[in-house]
Amino acid sequence: MKRQLKQASLVSCLALGMGGAGLALADNHVLEVVTDPSFVPFEMMDTETGEMVGFDMDILEEVAQRAGFEYNLRTMDFNGIIPAVQTGNVDVAIAGITITEEREKIVDFSDPYYDSGLRLLVTANEDDIQELDDLEGKKVATKIGSTSYDFLQKNLESADITPYPGTSDMYMALLGGSVDAAFYDAPNVGYFSQTKGQGRVKVVGPLYEGQQYGIAFAEGSDWVEPVNEALAAMKEDGTYDEIHAKWFGSASGE
Structure with a gap:
């Protein structure tokens, strides 16, 4: 499965990617992404497949394709996620992370992608x-x-x-x-x-x-702008609404 490829731990497995993903791999655009495995329905483990699924996981997969990067996905407790991004141990975090002034002092955020x-x-x-x-x-x-x-x-x-x-x-x-x-x-x-x-x-x-939830990046990351452009395009062409409806129902009723 495509998501299994994205969650593979070996970068060599990612060489199977095609199209825009293949171009990103050629430029070594493989980012380390972290999430929290227990924030249902944003991210959760599918016990049958062993894969992470959820609203955030679908958003991440779509954003990655549009922004032009592949990623290795791993999980950790939520309280360790912001420090991991801050210290550069990971490149990106998506875990229903609320954008706050305190957090904005130590990491960069994408534009908000969910109101809560x-x-x-x-x-x-x-x-x-x-x-x-x-x-x-x-x-x-x-x-x-x-x-x-x-x-x-x-x-x-x-x-x-x-x-x-x-x-x-x-x-x-x-x-x-x-x-x-x-x-x-x-x-x-x-x-x-x-x-x-x-x-x-x-x-x-x-x-x-x-x-409002945002995707977190290490300070100064070059990926903030491409991800913002991807999010904007997803909302413009209806892809965001489709993902929202899958997990929550109509976005207009949010």
Whole structure:
């Protein structure tokens, strides 16, 4: 499969690429890309094929073809992704990364490619928690290194905030009764509530802190402009809408 080729660890395998990809290989445009394996449905492991799939993975594949590079893809915990880009250990990161002023000081971002925010998730029979203020004195789960964790730290004074390494750990803590609520990125929360959590959890309250996701690059990367051009072209010709509809439904309803 094409994605298997892109995720191959040996650069020699990439020599099979054709067309624009072949030209990129001739110029040694093989970038090291990192993602988080647990941000469903943006990136997740297909247990049957062992490949990474998701909205971000489809965006990455399309952007790479248009911008003219091949890539080796690897995974790591989200809290290590920005430092990996900052230190130059990887060239690119795509993992539902919120563009923030703090992060922009140490890495370069593409233009935003997804509008998001933060949402609150509780068990289906929980009626006392309807908004963020109701979390005072409660136990709330979120993800290590995420903007949702930073938001809770700034906006809740007496809640017991527990950061988990992965979203699956966070959601299992909620279902198991270890926490009273989970607070995280809206698309991920919504996807879980409609899939594995259906009938067991519910999304409550408003959308907090509107956010935008961007693709992260090492500072000064020459690939920011080509990637921005690719993203713009994808939105112009409808390719972005097709990918969005595959994972979330119509982009107009976002």
